Amino acid sequence: MSMFDEAKKKYQELGIDVEAAFEKVSKIPVSVHCWQGDDVLGFEGVESLEGGIQTTGNYPGRARNFEELKADIRKCFALMPGKKRLNLHASYAVLGEDLGKIDRDQYTFKHFKPWVDFAKELGLDGIDFNPTFFAHKKVKDGLSLSSPDEETRKFWIEHGKRSLEIATELGKAFGKPCFVNIWIPDGLKDIPADRLGPRMRLKDSLDQIIDHPGWDRKHVIVGVESKVFGIGVESYTVGNSEFYQNYAAKKGICCLMDTGHYHPTEVVSDKISSLLCFYDHLALHVSRPVRWDSDHVIIFEDELREVAKEIIRNHAEDKVIIGLDYFDASINRLVAWTTGVHSMQKSLLYAATLPNEELKKLQDEANFSKLLYLQERAKMLPFSVIWEEYLKRQGLEVDYYTPLKQYEDEVLSKR
Numbered sequence: 001m002s003m004f005d006e007a008k009k010k011y012q013e014l015g016i017d018v019e020a021a022f023e024k025v026s027k028i029p030v031s032v033h034c035w036q037g038d039d040v041l042g043f044e045g046v047e048s049l050e051g052g053i054q055t056t057g058n059y060p061g062r063a064r065n066f067e068e069l070k071a072d073i074r075k076c077f078a079l080m081p082g083k084k085r086l087n088l089h090a091s092y093a094v095l096g097e098d099l100g101k102i103d104r105d106q107y108t109f110k111h112f113k114p115w116v117d118f119a120k121e122l123g124l125d126g127i128d129f130n131p132t133f134f135a136h137k138k139v140k141d142g143l144s145l146s147s148p149d150e151e152t153r154k155f156w157i158e159h160g161k162r163s164l165e166i167a168t169e170l171g172k173a174f175g176k177p178c179f180v181n182i183w184i185p186d187g188l189k190d191i192p193a194d195r196l197g198p199r200m201r202l203k204d205s206l207d208q209i210i211d212h213p214g215w216d217r218k219h220v221i222v223g224v225e226s227k228v229f230g231i232g233v234e235s236y237t238v239g240n241s242e243f244y245q246n247y248a249a250k251k252g253i254c255c256l257m258d259t260g261h262y263h264p265t266e267v268v269s270d271k272i273s274s275l276l277c278f279y280d281h282l283a284l285h286v287s288r289p290v291r292w293d294s295d296h297v298i299i300f301e302d303e304l305r306e307v308a309k310e311i312i313r314n315h316a317e318d319k320v321i322i323g324l325d326y327f328d329a330s331i332n333r334l335v336a337w338t339t340g341v342h343s344m345q346k347s348l349l350y351a352a353t354l355p356n357e358e359l360k361k362l363q364d365e366a367n368f369s370k371l372l373y374l375q376e377r378a379k380m381l382p383f384s385v386i387w388e389e390y391l392k393r394q395g396l397e398v399d400y401y402t403p404l405k406q407y408e409d410e411v412l413s414k415r
Ligand code: RNT
Pocket: 035, 040, 052, 053, 130, 183, 225, 227, 258, 285, 293, 325
């Protein structure tokens, strides 16, 4: 009997169907962010980030343009299991001769068509989109959609509208909705004198964007991403959790929860089910905060497994839009990318190979002794064998490091 057959038997003893789990997990799309490849810099010529997000590290080999980023994506996506989508920021517009001539309030689908061709070449499931409200000279005094300066605010509202128009085309191009995430960096470093004003302006700006007739709800799902604080904006974040949850509910759009955007003892895994009670969709930015919103590469750890469990055992695979959001510039960026995707997939498969129904039943019967026993026993199932088989069936191996190191030596080190 092969190792896998033996392992499968052990799972069967607990009533777990490994084959069904493979099937289920391989169909769950994970939206992989393009910005791990170039430290979130994009193609518009910016040299550093601002607005509370930061990459740290200076590992050589960063992708400097569309061609290099595509080459890196091609390389590491081929080593990632599962169904993938590509998540783009507006700052990754392929501007060609429009570079320096037009600004974000004028971008159109044309500037993203090359990405569509590329995603189709890779056989991806679709493209998701993010307006980029940061790293730009028009962010005035740290504010975009909440700015008291009407010209500034207008510019960013127009950018939001263009983004929804572009997303409509992206959705059409793949025959599946494009998820658009709105995150703004707006906040204040020190104690505000007016907390309401910026929030009322943000509400009005969002209304203007969402009520814009030039986009199609059939092809686009819109989400709003809250945050508790950022470096440099420690005292006040305009778009906090309460603001966006209420806004999304009123407006019939969805919330995006970034796992790094809450107080350090709060966990997103506990919030998912609450939102599932009220929303058709909810979106995630899966990240790993280390003491703050540091956006470390996600790993196979307790909280990530807990997030995956909430998706799988609540049968919410079609409701939870999984996007990744981490960026590490201190290590090989492709190893970072690939490790994160493997971790997400691993967690989903792990969650799908637990005796979920039995565990739920024990909770409802208040049989907490057996629940504790079974939860602990399940931890010792031979998951590594199951994971290797999952990879094997997709033509992959556990060692993605060797090919990426070779790529580093042959390609990245020459940049
Ligand atoms: C920042 C937010 C936001 C960004 C990306 C690049 O704190 O998490 O989602 O990380 O849009």
